[in-house]
Amino acid sequence: MDTLMLSASEDDIIAAAELLKKSEVVAIPTETVYGLAANAYDEAAVRKIFAAKGRPCDNPLIVHISDLDMIKDIASTVPKLAIKCAERFWPGPLTMIMPKSDRIPLVTSGGLDTVGIRFPSDKCAHSIIEKCGFPLAAPSANLSGSPSPTNAKRVFEDMNGRIAAIVDGGESEVGVESTVIAFENEGIRILRPGKISYEDLKAVTDNVFIDHGVLERVAEGEKVRSPGMKYKHYAPKAEVVLLDGTAEEFRDYVTKNSADGCFCLVFSDKEAVDGVPYLTYGESADEQAHWLFERLRQFDGMGAKKVFAHCPSQDGVGLAVYNRILRSAGFNVIELGKNK
Ligand code: TXA
Numbered sequence: 001m002d003t004l005m006l007s008a009s010e011d012d013i014i015a016a017a018e019l020l021k022k023s024e025v026v027a028i029p030t031e032t033v034y035g036l037a038a039n040a041y042d043e044a045a046v047r048k049i050f051a052a053k054g055r056p057c058d059n060p061l062i063v064h065i066s067d068l069d070m071i072k073d074i075a076s077t078v079p080k081l082a083i084k085c086a087e088r089f090w091p092g093p094l095t096m097i098m099p100k101s102d103r104i105p106l107v108t109s110g111g112l113d114t115v116g117i118r119f120p121s122d123k124c125a126h127s128i129i130e131k132c133g134f135p136l137a138a139p140s141a142n143l144s145g146s147p148s149p150t151n152a153k154r155v156f157e158d159m160n161g162r163i164a165a166i167v168d169g170g171e172s173e174v175g176v177e178s179t180v181i182a183f184e185n186e187g188i189r190i191l192r193p194g195k196i197s198y199e200d201l202k203a204v205t206d207n208v209f210i211d212h213g214v215l216e217r218v219a220e221g222e223k224v225r226s227p228g229m230k231y232k233h234y235a236p237k238a239e240v241v242l243l244d245g246t247a248e249e250f251r252d253y254v255t256k257n258s259a260d261g262c263f264c265l266v267f268s269d270k271e272a273v274d275g276v277p278y279l280t281y282g283e284s285a286d287e288q289a290h291w292l293f294e295r296l297r298q299f300d301g302m303g304a305k306k307v308f309a310h311c312p313s314q315d316g317v318g319l320a321v322y323n324r325i326l327r328s329a330g331f332n333v334i335e336l337g338k339n340k
C-alpha cells in the first residue's frame, strides 16, 4: 500500500477524515506523540492498527475524543473524580480508564471491560476527530517495542507501506505519551506517568498512588493493571545503560568503560567525555521529555552499539522521562558513587 503524506491544511484534514470513515488507518499528530488512528467503533479498522504495529492483541488502545459529550457513548459510568480531572486537565495529555460501554468493541479494549479515554489538546487531532464524528482509537505510531515517534518523519520510517496516510502536524510538543490513570477506592492510581504529574494530580485528591509497575519490572505472569507494563518498550537497537550520579561521576565512569561504538546521552555539553560522541537531551525535565525518543532514534541512525545515558531526576514530568528511559535500558541502572 502507498502511504499518503498529508499536511495539517483544512483540505488534507478532510482527506484524512475521509480515509478514516472508510475504515483506514491514518497516523495523526497529538501534543504527546504521533498516534495510529482508526474508528474506535469499527472492529475491522481497529484490527488494521494492531497489524500495522505488530501489537499484541491483549494490549488495549486509548480512545480519543474531541468533545466531552462523546464520553457517554464510550464509558458506561464516569467516576466523580474523572469529572474533576477532566475539568482540570482536558483537553490535554491525560488518559482516564473507565468501565467501557457496549459500543466499544473488545478488539479496541484488548478484551478488557474498561477503556482508556483521552481528549487531546492538539488542534489538528481535534479537527480530525471532529470531522470524523466518531472517536479514534490510537496507540503511539511506532512499530511495537520501538520508541514513540514525535514527528512525521519518524512515523514514515516505521509505517511507510503499512497504513493509508500520515498527517504531518510538526513536532509533538510534550514528547512522551499521556499520563494513564485509573480510579480506585476514591483515589487515583498512576499506571503510566506523563506530563500531567503526580504533583498535578495531588491537587485534585490527596489519594494518589503510583503503581509499582511504573518503576519496577513486573514479574513474569504477574497480573498487571495495565497490559502495556508487560511488554518491552522504547528500545533502540543499541544497548542503553542508565548511569545514576553526578556529572563528574558520569564522566569518570564513561572514561573508564567506553569502547568503539559507545555513545553518551547527556543533559548538556558539560558532561561530554573527550573522544566519546554524544547527544544532549536538555537540562530541564520538560526538555528531556521533548527530546528523549527522538534522541533514541538518532542513536540508531548513528549505528550506536551502546549508549551511556545520564539518569534524569524523577520530579514532575521527570518521572515519565525516567519511566521511559528505564525501559529503554531494560532496567539496567548503575548507581555511581555507591561503592566509594
Ligand atoms: O499520549 C498517548 O497516550 C498516545 C497518543 C497517541 O494519544 N497514545 C499512546 O497509546 O501512548 P499506547 O497504546 O502506545 O499506550 C497506551 C497505554 C498502554 O500501555 C496500554 O496498556 C494502556 O495505555 N491502556 C490502554 N487502555 C487501558 C485500559 N483499559 N486499562 C489499562 N491500561 C490501558
Ligand code: MG
Binding pocket: 139, 140, 148
Ligand atoms: Mg506505545
